[in-house]
Amino acid sequence: MIKVLFFARLRQQLGMGELRLEDFSGTVRSLCAVLCERYPQWREHLDDDAIRVAVNQELADSDASVAAGDEVAFFPPVTGG
């Protein structure tokens, strides 16, 4: 199982802060693809150059690998103040 977290405006846009995914193994990019297939309305929000990804609390590229037990966090920049 992998744990997927969403932060900042993604929480409102996706209507969810956290989800768990059984039996996934692949890259960050393929994880995104799996999520957007399951929730097509997420594509416009996740498929955005501004979104960063952390795997196990460390910033990761889209070709980083994700396997059982990992925590993947998607987050946009927050720029207000």
Add this chain to the structure above:
Amino acid sequence: MIKVLFFARLRQQLGMGELRLEDFSGTVRSLCAVLCERYPQWREHLDDDAIRVAVNQELADSDASVAAGDEVAFFPPVTGG
């Protein structure tokens, strides 16, 4: 392995915020005993009615059981303001 965390004044008193313990299995009480045996100077700080314990982020009694993979947090009340 279990993860042991200390909060608030315990961090200063024990000189440590976190430690990992291999091969422990028992109760919170016996965990305390193991720690005080290893670090005798900790006894006066840990053996204190005011100290609370949480196992896996939930408040626990001293006879709660602790096994591999658990996180045990020791914390005193903070009362200033």
Add this chain to the structure above:
Amino acid sequence: MISHKERIRYSRQIMLPQMGEAAQEKLAAARVMVVGMGGLGCPAALYLAAAGVGELHLVDGDEVDLSNLQRQVLYKTNHLHKPKVQVAAQQLQAANPGIRIHTHMAMADEGWLLERLAGFDLVLDCTDNMGIRHAINRACRARGVPVIMASVQGFSGQLVSFDFRRDGSPCYACLFPEAEREPAGNCETSGVIGPALGVVGSAQALEAIKLLVGLPLGSLDTLQVFEAEHLEWRSLALGKRRCAECREDSAASTPDLRRNGTTVG
């Protein structure tokens, strides 16, 4: 009804999908007591006044001391030796003339609180010792008034809320039993880093706003622990442990007799 000027003043929170005008009206109708106008009470009251909480009662028996100014951000050097509640009320009223502020130059104890708590929507515990914390806990429990309790010493903070409008709510004594002796140290004897009070006092105001408008709290029946040295924030749930008094209450109220609990989430 929200006036045109209020709609501008509060526009940045009214436009939040979690808030809206209905939430603003709930804040305007709310009566909140802040006990302790020190390092926590200053930021907590500042943000509640700014957000438009309709009626604030400030409780503190102290005067402003030079050693307060390092962290109690409502007070300025020319306020030395004035009552904290008086200075705080002036500052908050100047920030927001549209709210009502009442001052109580008093050291609250259980009897004092029991006499006055009826009709309050919320109490913020911003005090600095274990004795008064337990007194606030007992009085809020007896009067069915929710309480948000915050504390900071050194670089460490704690935040926990109890919604005594619900039957079967745990209380502060379920977490920290009333001990015979006061635990060592408060800000006066062990010191405190100012901005940690800003972090925890602001979080207390945040939880207060959420409770008043009916959003879920992160600190309900859950001790939030803040360690400023590592900028760590952890959540420890209270779980099923109950003090003797809460166990007794829970045994006494059979399901049939329970009124519908109002929950905050």
Add this chain to the structure above:
Amino acid sequence: MISHKERIRYSRQIMLPQMGEAAQEKLAAARVMVVGMGGLGCPAALYLAAAGVGELHLVDGDEVDLSNLQRQVLYKTNHLHKPKVQVAAQQLQAANPGIRIHTHMAMADEGWLLERLAGFDLVLDCTDNMGIRHAINRACRARGVPVIMASVQGFSGQLVSFDFRRDGSPCYACLFPEAEREPAGNCETSGVIGPALGVVGSAQALEAIKLLVGLPLGSLDTLQVFEAEHLEWRSLALGKRRCAECREDSAASTPDLRRNGTTVG
């Protein structure tokens, strides 16, 4: 040298084992620039002034607007239409007459910053849009001045620090590359809950004090993410990712040419 009065004023932080008189003297000797005196700059500057940071430069080109008062806690209703930096300086100077406060009624950009950053110990980025954040990042990087960057929108906050005194430091662009388009939304268009600014702005002041006295930071090369709705605080490390410019710099400086980096931990 710390005077008798200062020893009383700052007693609660001087007595902390992590601080002491040497730390107080470092704070007194520090020059800090706060860029943006809005919802983050207010609490951050309040706590830095209270703690005795010797010289504060406040930078903002705006005047106080009615819609600011819900969260920008240095400003009162009678300050409407006055320059923010002027009001803030008055308030902070009244809180602590023993520090020097300079105001810059200006919208900072990269050129403005490059001209002025020499001799500063630290910059706090309390601004409200991506363009100025990247300008601050480039200017601090070029001048070797550490920066602590905070931001809040809606119920969400972020905090990250870069110590450009060190060779090989990552920068804000390593985390969020300079995009062609500005991401949607700031407080004006998407709203913000006031106390979340208090939490993050106070945390920014906390990290500032720690950097100035030489204590380790929790936000160094690490994005701290705060979600006020759930009162969650998470830490995401930057790791080894570097932007093109940081990669180039790192390739250009061979080990022999590197000066000894000053680290904050």
